Amino acid sequence: MICIKELNLLCSRAELDNLPEGKLLINTINAFSYNNARRDVLFEEALTKGDVLIPDGISIVRVCRFLKGKSRPKERIAGWDLFVYEMRKLNEKGGKVMFLGSSEKVLTLIRQKAAKVYPNLEVVTYSPPYKPQFTIEDDQNMIQAINEANPDLLWIGMTAPKQEKWAYANWDRLNIHCHVGTIGAVFDFFAGTYKRAPMIWQKFGFEWLYRLLKEPRRMWRRYVFGNTLFLMLVVREKLGI
Structure with missing residues (x-):
């Protein structure tokens, strides 16, 4: 336990700064x-x-x-701290970042904002079906999308504990070599659909x-x-x- x-x-x-390069699962x-x-x-x-x-x-x-x-x-x-750190780091050298999760509306806002804030990044998004439990076909479609994109950074936002469990259960099927962060609400924070508490809080x-x-x-x-x-x-x- x-x-x-x-x-x-x-x-x-x-x-x-000391996190190793390569395939790494980062949870909060x-x-x-x-x-x-x-x-x-x-x-x-x-x-x-x-x-x-x-x-x-x-x-x-x-x-x-x-x-x-x-x-x-x-x-x-916070998950937001991880997000900002990794995005800035990748933006400095350029690369591809993928967002898996949330709705098409939120992902559209993410693409629009990322184009302004992180102009050196190619942004790929995938909105999985909104349901309590994914089917085998759902899993396969997501895994295929990730592997085909082959991103330099992958964010998964399906809310806890769904996102952590999905990443862990399918880890060996992800043929990628990058940091993977399960960051839930950060998708909405970055998109602007939900505001974080003021800094003093x-x-x-x-x-x-x-x-x-x-x-x-x-x-x-x-x-x-x-x-x-x-x-x-x-x-x-x-x-x-």
Whole structure:
């Protein structure tokens, strides 16, 4: 069972410079994904057996210190931070980036914005069918699209835990040699269809509260019930239960 104390996490944004080149699966973890991984074996494997795990949640950063974990991140590294870092790096030398996930509307906005912000990048997009469970044919179509595009950078945005589980389950079928990031909401942030919390909220670790206040009906269960559950699990882990 997944334990925060045993997680091997990236500890600072500076460490992004040291990531090796080639095929690399990069996932993120926060309180919500930790809760889900406790009851979803495939999701747990995706997070713990991927190549890089990023603490995308101030709660994870603080709890690692509280539990005296193997990794003690110095800061939160959001999926957005990873996105900006990788996109700028690739834009400097030029290359192809692929976005897998979301709707055609969002992907169109992404292509338009990327053309302005990252002019040296060729952008390829693929919108998978919107359904709870992909069929074998759906999987094959996505894998074929990725392999044919052969991108220099691949972003997967299907929301957690779907995106992590899909990337992990199909990893050996992806004949690519680039970094792959599962970044969910970043698609909407970059497209402009959803705004992140103001910087002051992010700085003090209250981005979750901002999202709750903006969308209480959709987010109350995730943050009110979910955060309570997270704290309970942390205490159990601290006590060795």
